[in-house]
Amino acid sequence: MIHSAGITVTPVHVGDLAGVDLPIYVHLIDHPAGRVLVDTGLTERHPAVADLDPQLHPLSEQDLDLASVDMVVNTHLHFDHCGGNHLFSGTPIYVQRQELDDARQQDDYTIREWVDPPGATAAYVPVDGEFTLLPGVRLVPAPGHTRGSQIVVIETDHGPIVIAGDTAVFAGELDDPQTEGQRLIRALEPGLVWMSHQREPWRPAR
Numbered sequence: 001m002i003h004s005a006g007i008t009v010t011p012v013h014v015g016d017l018a019g020v021d022l023p024i025y026v027h028l029i030d031h032p033a034g035r036v037l038v039d040t041g042l043t044e045r046h047p048a049v050a051d052l053d054p055q056l057h058p059l060s061e062q063d064l065d066l067a068s069v070d071m072v073v074n075t076h077l078h079f080d081h082c083g084g085n086h087l088f089s090g091t092p093i094y095v096q097r098q099e100l101d102d103a104r105q106q107d108d109y110t111i112r113e114w115v116d117p118p119g120a121t122a123a124y125v126p127v128d129g130e131f132t133l134l135p136g137v138r139l140v141p142a143p144g145h146t147r148g149s150q151i152v153v154i155e156t157d158h159g160p161i162v163i164a165g166d167t168a169v170f171a172g173e174l175d176d177p178q179t180e181g182q183r184l185i186r187a188l189e190p191g192l193v194w195m196s197h198q199r200e201p202w203r204p205a206r
C-alpha cells in the first residue's frame, strides 16, 4: 500500500497461531532511505508454545530478499515477533531497552534462544524512548501488551500510519482504548493502524 512520499507498507503473512485462530503478520516499510522490517514472525515450532499450534510460512521461504532489509524493528520480543531474528544476523535490530532486558531476564517471557540465537550475533540496538529511524519514521514506546512495547509511526499527508505490533491484538481494542499504548495510538489520530494479528488495518470511524 502506497502512503505518501514514496513510502509503502506491505503486510507479510508469516504464519498462524491455529490454536487461537490468529494470523501472524510482519510489516515491510519501503522508504527512499531504506527498507525496514517490523517484527520477524517465527520459523519453527517449539514445545513451549505447542498449545498455540503455530503454522509456519517463514520469511526465509517467501519471495523476499532477506539481504535487502536494512534494519529490523521488534515491537516486542514475544516468540511470534522475534522468531525470525536469526535470519538477520548482523542487521541492526531496534528494540526498546526495557523490552530487551525483560526478555533476557524474566522467565517464561518468550523463547529466549529466539531472542539470542546460539552462535549468531543479534545486533540489537537498545532504544530508550522515542527514536527517529528514518525521516518521517519514528519508534514510540507504547506500554500495555508488554511494558517495553513500541510502535512505529510513519508521518504522511493524511495523518500518521501506525504499525502497532500487539499494542492492539483485535481491532475493537482501538475503538475503546484501555492501555497507555492504545490511548497513545488514538491520540496520534492515525489514518491507519496495522496490527500483527489482523488481516486488515484499523481505520478511525468517519
Ligand SMILES: [Zn+2]
Pocket (backbone or CB within 6 Å): 078, 080, 081, 166, 196, 197
Ligand atoms: Zn503476537
